[in-house]
Amino acid sequence: MGGGSAGEGWGNGKAAAVAYAREGAKVMVVDLNAEAAEQTSQIILSENEISSYTTANVTNSVDVQKVVSDTIKEFGQIDILHNNVGLPQMGSVTDISEENWQKAMDVNLKSVYLAMKYVIPHMKERKKGAIVNISSLAGIRVNAIMPGLINTPLIYNSISGQYDNVEEMVAARDASCSYWSHGNSMGYS
Ligand SMILES: NC(=O)c1ccc[n+]([C@@H]2O[C@H](COP(=O)([O-])OP(=O)(O)OC[C@H]3O[C@@H](n4cnc5c(N)ncnc54)[C@H](O)[C@@H]3O)[C@@H](O)[C@H]2O)c1
Numbered sequence: 261m262g263g264g265s266a267g268e269g270w271g272n273g274k275a276a277a278v279a280y281a282r283e284g285a286k287v288m289v290v291d292l293n294a295e296a297a298e299q300t301s302q303i304i305l306s307e308n309e310i311s312s313y314t315t316a317n318v319t320n321s322v323d324v325q326k327v328v329s330d331t332i333k334e335f336g337q338i339d340i341l342h343n344n345v346g347l348p349q350m351g352s353v354t355d356i357s358e359e360n361w362q363k364a365m366d367v368n369l370k371s372v373y374l375a376m377k378y379v380i381p382h383m384k385e386r387k388k389g390a391i392v393n394i395s396s397l398a399g400i401r402v403n404a405i406m407p408g409l410i411n412t413p414l415i416y417n418s419i420s421g422q423y424d425n426v427e428e429m430v431a432a433r434d435a436s437c438s439y440w441s442h443g444n445s446m447g448y449s
Contacts, residue, residue, distance in 0.1 A: 261318045261327075261375050262345030263289035264296025272394065273344035274300045281309035285340065288331040289313040318345050318371035328378040337386060341379045343372045343393045368396060409433045 265271035273291070281287045281304040289304075289311060291297035297313035304311035312334055316323035331338055349356060349364040356364075372393050383389025411433070416426055423429035 261290045261316075261341075261343050261371065262292075263287070263300050263313075263342075264291030264293045265300070266296075273342075274303075276342055276344060276392075277301075277311075278303055278307075280340065280342070281307065281311060284309075286310040286335045287312075288327070288335065290316050290318070290327050292317050318343075318375060319366040321374055324371075324374040325378050328375075328382070332382060338379055338382055339389060341375055341383075341389070341391045343375050343391070345371050346394060346396055348396065409437050 262273040263277040265274040274296075277287050277289050277300045287301075287304055287310070289297045289300045290313070291300075292315060294313075294315045297315060301311040301313035314327055314330060316327040318324055328338070345367060347364060347367040349360050351360070376391060379389070379391070383391075411430055415429070415433075419426060419429050423432065
């Protein structure tokens with residue numbers, strides 16, 4: 261979302277869209293500005309990669325729903341949602357007008373909520389997907405790390421009713437690791 265560029269040259273959305281395509285992704289470029297979206301898409305096509313573009317205001321629920329369903333129709337699936345749209349609004353709480361505060365909330369926050377609201381059900385159904393949300397400079401860095409299945413002391417204290425003993429549980433966990441590493445989805449979400 262926001263895969264055009266706010267002006268001539270390279271903004272982050274355009275750069276990310278082209279970078280995804282260079283890694284083999286089919287990219288639906290979505291932007292409020294049709295010309296900017298088309299430009300990004302054309303760059304991707306000129307590099308013999310696959311892309312399409314569409315316009316949407318990502319603060320509008322109807323637009324976002326449509327873009328999600330059109331993308332699934334065109335490409336069959338959505339593996340990655342990249343939320344790039346953002347807008348700087350300067351000023352502290354006491355300085356900023358209510359109108360500009362609301363605009364910042366809509367463009368910076370509601371857009372991310374809407375895009376995830378309509379993409380996540382599709383990703384859950386497919387049991388896979390990745391979401392990248394670009395924050396503003398005012399954002400706080402938060403990292404989440406999902407470890408794989410590791411035989412640490414912790415797991416021996418939590419044998420579920422599913423297993424009769426530790427050995428059985430460890431064997432099942434190890435088997436699912438090798439199953440997973442061969443590219444099969446275990447259905448974890
Ligand atoms: N440029 C910076 O210094 C900087 C610093 C920190 C964070 N960021 C964040 O990085 C992201 C990209 O910034 P950038 O400066 O590279 O801009 P960019 O060039 O990627 O432009 C953003 C794009 O979003 C589109 N857009 C704006 N409102 C939209 C809407 N309602 N619906 C659909 N599309 C819309 C614009 O048309 C534009 O093409 C933003 O979220 C920004 O807040 C930028």
